[in-house]
Amino acid sequence: MQYKLKLYNTLHNKLEDFIPINKDYVGMYVCGPTVYDRAHIGNARPAVVFDVLYRVLKYLYNNVKYVRNITDVDDKIYKAAKNKHISINDLTQETAKMYHDDTDALNVLSVDIEPKATEHINDIIEFIQRIIDSGSGYISNNHVYFDVTSYSNYGELSNKTLDDLINGSRIEVSQNKKNPGDFVLWKPVDDEFPVGWDSPWGKGRPGWHIECSTMANKYLGDKFDIHGGGCDLVFPHHENEIAQSYSANKKIMANYWIHNGHVMIDCQKMSKSLGNVCTVRSILDKFNGETIRLALLMTHYRSPLNFCSELLQQSKNILDKWYQVIMHNEITNTDEVDENMLSSLLDDLNTPQAIHNISSAMKNNNNINTAVNTCRKFLGILNKNPNEWFHEINVDEEWILKQIELRKQAKQNKDYVEADRIRNVLCENGIVLEDSKNGTSWKRK
Secondary structure (H helix, E strand, C coil): CCCCCEEEECCCCEEEECCCCECCEEEEEECCCECCCCCEHHHHHHHHHHHHHHHHHHHHCCEEEEEECEECCCHHHHHHHHHHCCCHHHHHHHHHHHHHHHHHHCCCCCCCECCEHHHHHHHHHHHHHHHHHHCCEEEECCEEEECHHHCCCCCCCCCCCHHHHHHHCCCCCCCCCCCCCCEEEEEECCCCCCCCECCCCCCEEECHHHHHHHHHHHHHCCCEEEEEEEHHHHHHHHHHHHHHHHHHHCCCCEEEEEEECCEEECCEECCCCCCCCCEHHHHHCCCCHHHHHHHHHCCCCCCCEEECHHHHHHHHHHHHHHHHHHHCCCCCCCCCCCHHHHHHHHECCCHHHHHHHHHHHHHCCCCHHHHHHHHHHHHCCCCCCHHHHHHCCCCCHHHHHHHHHHHHHHHHCCCHHHHHHHHHHHHHCCEEEEEECCEEEEEEC
16 A cells, blocks of 8 residues: 655645655654753653654655764763763763663664764864865854855745844854854864864864764765754754755755654743753653653644643553553554554654544454554554553652542542542542541552
8 A cells, every 4th residue: 555644844834745865765864862961851752753753654665764863062061071070971971871761761762873973073074174165164263153144045944034043043142253143163172161172173172063964964965855853953953954064065955854842841831940841760750651652642743742740640541541451352463554543643743643543443442453553563652561551650649649638628528529539530540549547548459
């Protein structure tokens, strides 16, 4: 059967049929983590979203090369290592391992290639020299900058003019620049950041944007199919990648630019200033990886995601119901796929619709074996044995204790209907209450 995948292309601001450059091969590059601290839920969303896309592409095409980089050259890394009194290498290795541990817990498949910036310094220097030779790069006070006016389509990805981008964004102010919007390709060592590498322009380090362009070019070529990341990367990161790559290669870099939406925490923007940065590890202490993964997929990837305890509990409730169905059905491996679920995913990764489809199959006892295997293949969930699932501690204890307290208050107010309702809700979530003269305790079914 011939399948057709549709993806929303940020470059053209519309839904498009996906047509790879080569018939049986797809190249995809996704911006990975900057390894200076634990991954937060905002880092987890693109990891899971593009993992689903990777799974779909692998089903449709014979050969898929997925490249996701690790940024291990960054001012934040040096500052974090300095504050922790450890070497940069120790910090980046430790943080990269924690990132992999977290994504493994979310059942994210290993990518095909995971290049590190520090391992590609010579490639980066060569790429910068190509930009200088093209006339788009210039040297100023031991810095190398990209001249944004040299690329006539600058702003096309973010659909804004150069003036709009400069006025609406935090642009580094420097007397070294020809134009306010110019961005750095190479910067010299200084007292604040003394770590660097030798180059034709002096000892220094690469800018962030040039790292991704270089590594994508090295492993996927001058032009490839898909470039992905969070919507916060549209400008300046991806806009700058396009400009500098075009200057070096005279090609647009990637045909499809795919971006997932922002993640909010309890309807607020996640930020250190608000103190609401939510790490993957802190959530894994309360909910298991499948619960978190499903929660990330219950909202369409392009929409903003409001991540909260209610969403996690809803995700867990759904999985509890699905595993109860699996417990009473014999599930065997099959290559057959649920066409309704696959059709949803082919429609710009419509995971909410795919989740609705599997819920309908479970509820109506409709070809459950195929539905479960399709869910495992593409959504990356329902991989556990039901007995294993129901014996894991995958509940939010704080939520349970809150429900017990609300039930206690209801009984004190002689609202026994509400008290029974709370008990039933807990029971549906696999929690059994035991009342005694010393109070109420709880345990798993």
